[in-house]
Amino acid sequence: MRAVFYIAQRSEEGQKVGIREIAVHINSPEPFLAKILQKLSKDGLILSSKGPNGGFYVDTGGLQRPLADIVRAIEGDSIFNGCGMGLSYCSETNPCPLHNDFKKIRGQIVVMLQNTSIGKFNEGLITGQLTLNK
Structure with a gap:
């Protein structure tokens, strides 16, 4: 970046x-x-x-x-939808210990990256x- x-x-x-x-x-x-x-x-x-x-x-x-385009090009989509602990099986139905808190933070990061040129x-x-x- x-x-x-x-x-x-x-x-x-x-x-x-x-x-x-x-x-x-x-x-x-x-x-x-x-x-x-x-x-x-x-x-x-x-x-x-x-x-x-x-x-x-x-x-x-x-x-x-948007800055999100840079992140996607280099890192892929994991920051936009990945688990905060890096677990492949983490989901809404099978959440990791950080799932709910990280989901909120991830949402804020996504908004910032999408809305910042x-x-x-x-x-x-x-x-x-x-x-x-x-």
Whole structure:
């Protein structure tokens, strides 16, 4: 998510960014980041272009997409419907000890991820009110 926020911020500023710059600014290893960005690009959450002025970027439509799309692309749907203890058999009819409490928390997380756009934090990142790295 940090990488997408950084790419979105730089896109808002009219820039495309390379993997090395992203890695430095979010304090992430390049090989790990490369795999994540490849997946996000394949899923259309971020865009890339080759060449001397190339790099990763997010278009206007991408800035409006919900954070939930990033989570689904990288982690799948488990955060949206999985058990808080990671049990495969947990359900409404066969609940684990955390089921009811986790269901409430999970619901709040889902709402936040669905209702928050990728570009929501751009202004705060650009002005320095928010940070992706210390």
